Amino acid sequence: MEHFRSLGSMDVLLPAVNYANIQNIPAGIVYGPRTIPDYQFVYVIAGRMDLCIGRDIYTILPGECAFYGADTIHKLTAHPDKPVTFISLHFDWHRLSPEPVHPGPKLQNYAVTPPFEPALRYTVDVTGYGSVTLPVHFKFSDGERVLHQIVQEYKEEEPGYAFALRGLLIQALSEIIRRQKDVASTYSPKRSMIQNALQLIVEHPEQAWSISELAESCGYHHIYFSQLFKEVMGVSPKPYMIHKRIQLAKKLLLKEEKIEVVASKLGYASIHYFSRHFKSITGMSPSTFRLYGD
Numbered sequence: 001m002e003h004f005r006s007l008g009s010m011d012v013l014l015p016a017v018n019y020a021n022i023q024n025i026p027a028g029i030v031y032g033p034r035t036i037p038d039y040q041f042v043y044v045i046a047g048r049m050d051l052c053i054g055r056d057i058y059t060i061l062p063g064e065c066a067f068y069g070a071d072t073i074h075k076l077t078a079h080p081d082k083p084v085t086f087i088s089l090h091f092d093w094h095r096l097s098p099e100p101v102h103p104g105p106k107l108q109n110y111a112v113t114p115p116f117e118p119a120l121r122y123t124v125d126v127t128g129y130g131s132v133t134l135p136v137h138f139k140f141s142d143g144e145r146v147l148h149q150i151v152q153e154y155k156e157e158e159p160g161y162a163f164a165l166r167g168l169l170i171q172a173l174s175e176i177i178r179r180q181k182d183v184a185s186t187y188s189p190k191r192s193m194i195q196n197a198l199q200l201i202v203e204h205p206e207q208a209w210s211i212s213e214l215a216e217s218c219g220y221h222h223i224y225f226s227q228l229f230k231e232v233m234g235v236s237p238k239p240y241m242i243h244k245r246i247q248l249a250k251k252l253l254l255k256e257e258k259i260e261v262v263a264s265k266l267g268y269a270s271i272h273y274f275s276r277h278f279k280s281i282t283g284m285s286p287s288t289f290r291l292y293g294d
Contacts, residue, residue: 003120004121004122004123005123006122006123006125007124008094008124009125009127010125010174010177013094013124014166015091015094016091016092016097016165016166017162018091018101018103019089019104020089020147020151020165021087021154022045024083024084025086026078027078027080027081027084028077028078028080029084030076031075031076031077032075033074033075033110033112034075034108034109035071035072035108036070036072037107038070038092038101039090040068040090040091041065041067041087041089041091041147041172042066042086042087042088043065043143043144043147044061044062044064044085045062047062047079047082048079048082049077050077051075051136052075053073053119053136054117054118056118058136058137060086063140064139064141065137065138067136068120069120089151091169098166100162121134122134124177125234126177126181129181129234130235134176134177134180135180138176140176143175146168146172146175149168150169150172190228193220194218194225194228194229196218197209197217197225201244205244205267206245206265206267208267209237211238214229225237246281248265248266249262252265253289253290256290259271274286
């Protein structure tokens with residue numbers, strides 16, 4: 001049985017790198033069984049590694065990555081016939097200070113394999129979308145460049161390196177979360193149940209859709225639809241509609257559309273009402289947002 005733990009909202013997380021290195025190891029090397037005090041990415045550049053968590057074995061090939069967190073009992077094994085080159089990245093999802101805290105002193109190795117337990121799965125709440133479950137094993141060849149940059153920053157320790165590490169880690173995590181969001185959208189049965197409503201909101205953000213209209217598009221009673229929508233998206237239909245409308249407003253403003261044109265396209269009766277609503281959500285007037293960007 002899978003166990004899940006929420007990491008909270010993506011918008012407020014402050015991830016911090018603890019350790020980053022490219023390692024070349026001989027065939028057959030084994031790490032563990034052990035636990036770590038933080039979270040880890042293992043990205044294989046060449047060779048093959050096998051990750052054992054509970055009864056599950058994940059084969060990590062070049063261009064692929066594994067992810068697991070604190071207190072997950074695991075064992076990493078290099079292929080018995082080939083040496084392995086891989087990137088090891090330890091990090092925390094949320095810490096005020098970006099300064100690295102080496103995980104070494106808190107690694108715990110076991111002389112014998114402890115009782116089998118499945119991998120703890122982690123979720124992140126994405127504004128305007130809902131909860132995203134992070135994969136244990138995934139392809140990440142397009143992310144190899146930023147992982148190399150993280151390793152370089154960590155090793156060289158140039159002035160401001162901790163700040164730079166946080167920025168690069170956010171870039172890597174954002175890419176992983178976005179990809180997983182797309183995968184989840186494709187294969188989520190419950191999301192498909194509200195797909196018609198989501199399409200209406202995205203394609204016609206200027207419409208002041210009622211809950212009943214959205215529910216009817218999916219063939220449900222409005223009460224059940226509202227419950228299902230919040231379960232899938234993490235927010236109720238109304239704040240989701242507002243988010244999508246303001247999101248589109250920002251895009252149009254940055255394209256230098258006139259404010260009155262943007263207001264009209266989004267279905268606002270007047271430019272003054274649009275400006276007040278925009279400022280109440282973003283903290284800036286449309287003209288200020290256009291001047292300074294998001």
